[in-house]
Amino acid sequence: xxxxxxxxxxxxxxGLTQPELAEKAGVGLRFIRELEQGKETLRIDKINQVLKLFxxxxxxxxxxxxESGQ
Numbered sequence: 001x002x003x004x005x006x007x008x009x010x011x012x013x014x015g016l017t018q019p020e021l022a023e024k025a026g027v028g029l030r031f032i033r034e035l036e037q038g039k040e041t042l043r044i045d046k047i048n049q050v051l052k053l054f055x056x057x058x059x060x061x062x063x064x065x066x067e068s069g070q
Contacts, residue, residue: 003047003058004038010054011036025050 011021022029
């Protein structure tokens with residue numbers, strides 16, 4: 001699931017419009033629209049402001065890489 005899909009799903013499940021979500025999260029309506037459309041270059045701090053409303057957060061995750069055997 002992408003961020004766009006997650007945010008849109010959680011927003012709708014909460015019965016919020018995009019403007020209502022923007023207001024509650026303290027971000028602009030344009031940001032919410034771009035987030036739900038899957039724009040790839042968005043500020044992580046603002047994404048976290050939105051995700052926090054739904055109990056989520058973006059953060060560093062260590063990648064586990066398989067050995068190539070070389």
